[in-house]
Amino acid sequence: MKGWIYIITHQRQSDKKNLFPGMCYVGQHIGQNISERFKQHIRDAKNFERDENKVKEGKEAKLHEAMRIAGVKNFKVEPLQEFDNCDRHVLEETLNEAENQFINNHNSIEDGWNKVQAPRKKSKTASSEKSLKAIALENEINYSSFLHRINNLEESVEEAINHLRNYANQEEILYGYKRQLFKTISELCESVLHNKHGLKRKTIETRVRKLKDNGKLETTYNNAGQLILFLPEEVFAATRRSSEYSVITPTGDTITGSMTYLHGKLSKEFPDHVPLVFTTLQQRLTRSNWTVQQAFGFDLPPDLKEVQSLIQEKGYRWFKEPKSIRQDSAPVVLHSKKEIFASQKDFASAYGIANDAVSRYLAEGKTADEILNQFNLTP
Secondary structure, three states, rough: EEEEEEEEOOOOOOOOOOOOOOOOOOHHHHHOHHHHEEEEEEEEHOOOOOOOOOOOOOOOOOHHHHHHHHHHHHHHEEEEEEEEEOOHHHHHHHHHHHHHHHHHHOOOOOOOOOOOOOOOOOOOOOOOOOHHHHHHHHEEEHHHHHHHHHHOOOOOHHHHHHHHHHHHHOOEEEEEEOOOOOOOOOHHHOOOOOOOOOOOOOHHHHHHHHHHHOOOOOOOOOOOOOEEEEEOOHOOOOOOOOOOOOEOOOOOOOOOOOOHHHHHHHHHHHOOOOOOHHHHHHHHOOOOOOOHHHHHHOOOOOHHHHOOOHHHHOOOOOOOOOOOOOOOOOEEEEEEOOOEEEOOHHHHHHHHHOHHHHHHHHHOOOOOHHHHOOOOOOO
């Protein structure tokens, strides 16, 4: 898990000037980034009210009072140092030491908005010389479960050890797929929405077991101590044992047969639709989000299907109507002109931009309009 030491300073929004030079607040946070912690400071500052009758106020009172008076929009947060440790208590002690060092360096108690030094927390391990991982190994218990019970359920080391020893063989497992949780593989298998190819329970169980044994499944524990296994799409990919497929051709005929038979027949009759390379058809059919019609090119691929609503409901149009839907690349949408390019290659070619440059910017999350702006081009 990640930990951060951050600093909050004044910065007037209108001209970026710091009207309180030398003043700051140094804090710590455990999480993926510091943005959520800063949002909490903003919420607390907006709700801050000084109570003269209070003997003690929170250690962040000076900061929140300053933010309330000067305006929360006129403050900024920046990371000072990042830490990473799988043992939460070791990470906490590391953060406390680092926070105190930065507080001293910036003199943020005397001249800033910190009120006190970071606390010196005692580790919950049975021995300061032993890490939690060493204790888990010594007691032959699962380290992730051990950490979860101590950090999230706030059990002592002894309580966590006893629980995991007594219930090691009774751990409750949930299966996560498409943001849904299933209690059993059977329940998931019966979901037509998720098990699109009608895979048998044993097939799914075998695939899940192999991924779990090879350490390729993302896992976590919920607040109830249940282990959640997050299943990738490959678990539900169509098996190659399916002997027959049925497709409806552009002429309205329904053709049924093996993958090899259908490809040989239809690639000749409909070369502008059906992939010329047999392996392309195989790859499409193993993807859980592709239907048979889409795999053979008789319906728009999943990515192109998603932009159909823009065309049908919001007046968007194709830059060049795709005669063939053999390509598997994602479309590029130019919102400023309500245009849709069937692929990034078409977009790059239309504006004379190198295809690899377009690919790089799209991977960074830039929109088509932002990419054109990078090259000072007019949509």
